[in-house]
Amino acid sequence: MHQVILRTERLRLTPLTDAHLEYQLELDADAEVMRHLGGARHREQVEAALRGNLADADRAPGLGYWAGFVEGDFAGYWLLRPPGGHDEEPAPGEGELGFKILRRLWRQGLGSEGSRELLRHGFDDLGLTRICAMSAAANTASHATLTGLGLRHVREFLTDADELPPGSDLRTVEYAMTLEQWQEIHVPG
Template identity: 75%
Template sequence: MLRVMSQKILHTERLRLVPLSAEHLEHQLALDSDPEVMRHLGGARSPEQVQAALRGNLADAERVPGLGYWAGFVQEDFAGYWLLRPPGSADEEPTPGHAELGCKILRRHWRQGLGSEGSRELLRHGFEDLGLTRISAMAAAANTASQATLTALGLRYVREFEANAEWFPPGADLCTAEFEIKQGDWRALQGV
């Protein structure tokens, strides 16, 4: 059963995950304007596109209590953002007990295990705090690094599909891989 709670600050050994707010615009600009960070997400965004995306993320976080987007900090240094959001588009009714996991990391923080560390905490939060039954994640089919991270976290490959063309600029590679983990499988990995 899904327990209702507002989005809270989460902690790992190295990260402080703070609910995303309008105050984090400069950080999202740094992430989304970097062509390498956005390589598998449709390419770098303009400041106007980033502002619109932030507004959309904040609205999306209001759809289901406890789910949302988090800005991640190593001490006071912004590292990236993580999400555990209702799956589907904002105009769809959220699927009870289900959330979608993801993250974007600034290049200077790549290959330090922060993506896995923050995602592991969101999996814990989703299954333990919120009582979710299923968490999925999407990665571009060409993004083998993200797929390896998801697999290492215990998610299993489900399928490959074409992403909604409305979410990406013309010419973007829409081939996407879906992964998932169910609460029972996650508990078994934790030895619970």
């Protein structure tokens, strides 16, 4: 199964392609958006990240990265990717959730809305058994979004220092939800 286009009440989530480079540049050039992700990126860094994300999306059927649009305008970036490093074998039945939203659209519920659809897609369409999400320990807004979606705190750990600028807070928090927890929250009928 290749990535599919997903829809919510306000969002159209389109599988990420090379054609979305300019949108990702806008998102990743904003130091506030990237504050907990290593800081603003330059074009060459974004191009390399896009190539890596597209290759990562090919590691597991149905998983990947999506560009989100509200009424045709770019809003942000969502992912449901294979957990672990890009060079690791994907864990069967697992996915890792994430999102970045343009700053002008913060606090409008789009992160939750798109992420809820990816949880639904992962559990209901793809048959995943566990979905996790990683967040910088200092990113309390993401923590609130993840717990609001029903994900539970699993652990705190230190991130590889090579990924972040010197002096960065290296603490990362993992949240997760199992298929059983999803089904308890989303009972049909």
